[in-house]
Amino acid sequence: MNIVPFATEPVAIESNPVLNISIFLAFVAVTLFIVIRASRNNKTAADYYAAGRSFTGPQNGFAIAGDYLSAASFLGICGAIAINGYDGFLYSIGFLVAWLVALLLVAEMMRNTGKFTMADVLSFRLKQRPIRMAAAITTLAVCFFYLLAQMAGAGGLVSLLLGIDGRLGQSVVIAVVGVLMIVYVLIGGMKGTTWVQIVKAFLLIGGALAMTIWVLAINGFNLNTLLEAAVANSDKGDAILAPGLQYGANPWDFLSLGMALVLGTAGLPHVLMRFYTVPTAKEARRSVVWAIWLIGGFYLLTLVLGYGAGALVGADVIAAAPGGVNSAAPLLALQLGGPVLLGFISAVAFATILAVVAGLTITAAASFAHDIYANVIQKGKRDAAGEPVEADPDAEVRVARRTVIVIGILAIIGGIGAQGQNIAFLVALAFAVAASANLPTILYSLFWRRFSTRGAVWSMYGGLGSAILLIVLSPVFSGTPTSMIPGIDIAVWPLNNPGIVSIPLGFLLGWLGTITSSRKESPDLAAEMEVRSLTGFGAEKATEH
Numbered sequence: 001m002n003i004v005p006f007a008t009e010p011v012a013i014e015s016n017p018v019l020n021i022s023i024f025l026a027f028v029a030v031t032l033f034i035v036i037r038a039s040r041n042n043k044t045a046a047d048y049y050a051a052g053r054s055f056t057g058p059q060n061g062f063a064i065a066g067d068y069l070s071a072a073s074f075l076g077i078c079g080a081i082a083i084n085g086y087d088g089f090l091y092s093i094g095f096l097v098a099w100l101v102a103l104l105l106v107a108e109m110m111r112n113t114g115k116f117t118m119a120d121v122l123s124f125r126l127k128q129r130p131i132r133m134a135a136a137i138t139t140l141a142v143c144f145f146y147l148l149a150q151m152a153g154a155g156g157l158v159s160l161l162l163g164i165d166g167r168l169g170q171s172v173v174i175a176v177v178g179v180l181m182i183v184y185v186l187i188g189g190m191k192g193t194t195w196v197q198i199v200k201a202f203l204l205i206g207g208a209l210a211m212t213i214w215v216l217a218i219n220g221f222n223l224n225t226l227l228e229a230a231v232a233n234s235d236k237g238d239a240i241l242a243p244g245l246q247y248g249a250n251p252w253d254f255l256s257l258g259m260a261l262v263l264g265t266a267g268l269p270h271v272l273m274r275f276y277t278v279p280t281a282k283e284a285r286r287s288v289v290w291a292i293w294l295i296g297g298f299y300l301l302t303l304v305l306g307y308g309a310g311a312l313v314g315a316d317v318i319a320a321a322p323g324g325v326n327s328a329a330p331l332l333a334l335q336l337g338g339p340v341l342l343g344f345i346s347a348v349a350f351a352t353i354l355a356v357v358a359g360l361t362i363t364a365a366a367s368f369a370h371d372i373y374a375n376v377i378q379k380g381k382r383d384a385a386g387e388p389v390e391a392d393p394d395a396e397v398r399v400a401r402r403t404v405i406v407i408g409i410l411a412i413i414g415g416i417g418a419q420g421q422n423i424a425f426l427v428a429l430a431f432a433v434a435a436s437a438n439l440p441t442i443l444y445s446l447f448w449r450r451f452s453t454r455g456a457v458w459s460m461y462g463g464l465g466s467a468i469l470l471i472v473l474s475p476v477f478s479g480t481p482t483s484m485i486p487g488i489d490i491a492v493w494p495l496n497n498p499g500i501v502s503i504p505l506g507f508l509l510g511w512l513g514t515i516t517s518s519r520k521e522s523p524d525l526a527a528e529m530e531v532r533s534l535t536g537f538g539a540e541k542a543t544e545h
Contacts, residue, residue, distance in 0.1 A: 016339035023343040024158070027351060028180065034195045035188035054191070057283040059198060061290020064274050066197030068099065068265075068291070069204055069298055070146075070356040070427060074349055075153050077299075078332070079325035081306020083315050085230070085240025087247055088306060090254075091428070092299040094261025098431070099295055102266040103288055109446050109533040111275035111284045117363075118269045118438065119371040122445050125525035126453040129376050134460040136371040138437035139269040141464055143364040143407070144414065145433055146270070147357055149426035151177060151415025153326055154353045157346055164322060171416045177350075178412035181357045185365070185404045193358040194277060200348070200355040205294060207348045208301045211329075214336050215308035226304065229311035240310065253495045257428055260499035264431025267438030270356075270363040281535075308332055357411065362400075364407050369400035417484060428497055429471060436463035436502035440510045446533055448514075449526045455514030463506025470498030 055063065073095060080088030113121045119135035154177040155170040164170060185193065219225040231238055239245050247254035265271060278284050309318065309328040312335045321327040333345035374396045418426060440459045444451040470493050471477060477484050479491035 016343070019339050020343045020346060023347045024350065027347045031184070031196050031199065031351070031354070032187075034199065035184050035192035038192040038195050039188045054279070055194060055277045055283075055287075057278060057286025058290050060194075060274060060278050060283065060287035061294065062201040063194045063197040063277070064271065064287060064291040065205070065294040065298070066199075066201035066352075066355050067271060067274055067359045068095075068295055069201065070150060070352060073298065073302070074204060074208070074352055075157065075326040075329055076149075076427065077302045078306045078309055079318060079328035080246075081302065082309040082313070082318055082328040083325055084246040085234075085236070085307070085310070086243050087245050087254075089303055090243075090247075090258070091261065092302050094258055095265070096296055096299045098262045098265035099292060101262060102268075102271065103292065106266045106442055106446065107272070107275055107288060108281060108284055110272050110442070111278075112281055112535070113446075113529060113533045116273075116276060116370050117367050118272055118442070119367065119375075122441055122456060123375075124445070124529045125521055126445075126451075126456055130453060130457050132371040132375050134457050135438075135441075136367045136376075138433075138460050138464050139367040139371075140364050140407075141437065141468070142267070142269060142430055142434045143360045143367075144410065145430035146268075146360050146427060147407075147411040148414045148418045149430065150353045150357045150360070151411050152418040152426060154350065154357075155415060155419055157326065157330065157349050157353070167419060170322070170419055174415040174419075175412050177353065177357075178408050178415070181354060181361060181411070182405055182408035184354065184358045185361045185408075186401055188358075190277060190362055193355070193362055196351070196358060197355040200351040201294065203348045204352055205298055205301075207345055208298060208305060211308075211333060211336060211341075211345070212301045212304045215304055215312070215332075218312075223304075226307055226311060230307040233311050233314050235315070240307075250495070252500065253497065256432075256495050256497040256500035259503055260428055260432035260435055260497050263435035263439055263499075263503060264428075265434075267434035267442060268431070269367065269434075269438070270359045273363050273366070274359075305329060305332060312336070361404055361407050361411070365400040365403040368403045369396050373399045429476065432471075432497050432499040432502060433464060433467045435499060436467040436506045437461075438463075439503070440506040444510050444514070445529075449523070449530070450514060450521075451510070452514045452517040452519060452521055454517040454519070455510045455512070458513035459506050459510030462509035463502055466505050467498045467502035470495075470502060474498070 073092075077088060077091045077095075080091055082088070110118070110121050113124055117135070118139060119132045122135050123131040151174050155174040158164075158173040158177070164173065184196065188196070215226065216223070219229065227241060231240060234240050236245060247257070275284050275287070278287055306328065309332040313328065313331045318325060318328045318331060321331060330342055330346050330349065334342040437460050440463060441456045444455065444459070473491060473493040474496055475483060475491045475494075476496050477491065478486070479489040480486065483491075
């Protein structure tokens with residue numbers, strides 16, 4: 001049965017701000033209650049950073065899905081598919097394949113070797129101070145780029161909920177979201193953040209599944225009928241079903257994007273940090289199995305939701321709505337179930353943003369407090385008797401809490417500057433920085449015994465610096481109406497994503513720094529790291545050398 005389920009006329013955007021605010025406040029109240037309950041047991045640094053390693057495999061699997069399925073996965077990809085069809089779905093493919101790379105190469109080995117942060121692994125057999133400083137800086141950079149995407153998505157989403165269209169109003173919304181994020185992380189730590197992520201994963205996957213079934217039911221559960229409807233309601237016609245609509249003009253841009261998406265996840269600190277919240281390697285493996293089914297299933301749903309938004313709402317309406325391309329999923333909910341479903345789906349999307357920004361913020365704060373404060377600033381200090389002074393864990397947590405406030409303020413400022421950008425695209429930039437600055441050093445540390453401190457430092461700083469430089473010199477930053485700073489034009493690099501240059505450069509610098517280094521690293525520590533990474537023996541203990 002062929003049913004044409006859409007109107008060719010633009011769909012009027014009618015929402016109920018009072019209902020939306022009520023649903024929004026109800027969600028905030030529930031999640032704040034969860035965070036406050038979870039915070040009761042935050043007594044040690046392990047409780048604050050790693051939730052006391054108290055979560056089971058299935059619980060952590062849902063939390064990983066909650067962390068990984070960001071606003072880019074829901075709002076950005078749905079909008080990209082609705083506008084650009086096939087090329088938009090490539091984001092889903094890239095994010096999913098990236099997760100497989102992360103699992104096969106680094107996830108369990110990182111968990112077995114580290115304690116709280118990525119730098120614990122990278123500094124295991126290398127010089128502590130330069131490695132921890134470099135790893136903390138790259139972690140903060142990746143988290144900042146990722147936070148830009150989430151905050152920009154929050155501004156567009158809540159603006160759509162409340163009918164706010166002006167830039168000033170959206171900026172106020174972003175500031176409110178930032179303050180909420182700071183409160184959540186200050187109170188709940190990793191345990192509170194994890195429970196918010198678990199609740200969010202249930203809501204997001206459940207809401208997306210319900211909308212997918214609804215869209216398919218309208219189309220007689222015939223995917224071909226849905227695609228025909230999307231084509232008929234698009235001014236681009238059959239082009240939305242074929243590759244090349246978005247990236248056809250410059251295949252090198254697509255190759256660069258693909259490299260960033262596929263290799264970036266394995267270098268994302270906030271995803272890797274999730275493996276420190278389970279007590280054993282066995283539970284880490286169980287969480288992996290749960291996460292990959294949840295994530296893989298969700299990305300299949302985005303195909304139906306994206307084309308469903310194109311068919312039922314229309315690309316023109318989506319582009320003109322507050323939040324632009326990121327409003328596709330909420331507008332589809334409005335078309336399907338009216339203001340009630342719009343309010344629910346928007347609350348779920350807001351939960352998505354809140355959970356991810358909380359995870360990013362605590363990761364960045366832990367990296368600064370644990371790596372820079374405890375192991376660089378405090379390391380080497382001695383008392384009056386000349387004995388080394390260990391960093392006070394309570395002081396470390398206090399530093400982490402102060403860092404949360406600073407990061408929150410920077411995220412608000414950056415999010416205001418990134419308004420109007422496609423958040424799936426902004427996340428791709430974060431992936432490029434992660435793949436360039438972190439992944440080469442992670443892989444070399446785990447699999448190359450000869451790898452040296454110089455190689456690690458060159459790789460991290462070189463990969464990070466080249467990625468940021470190419471972003472600043474690209475059309476993303478300036479030179480076009482959709483650039484972050486449209487008023488200037490310093491774009492001399494033609495590609496939107498730096499991955500095609502910065503990722504190979506990170507690997508090359510790691511190799512070059514190692515072969516030119518005269519300092520030989522400890523073979524005993526290299527052997528110990530290999531045993532620990534493969535077996536998990538001693539993983540629960542501190543990693544100090």
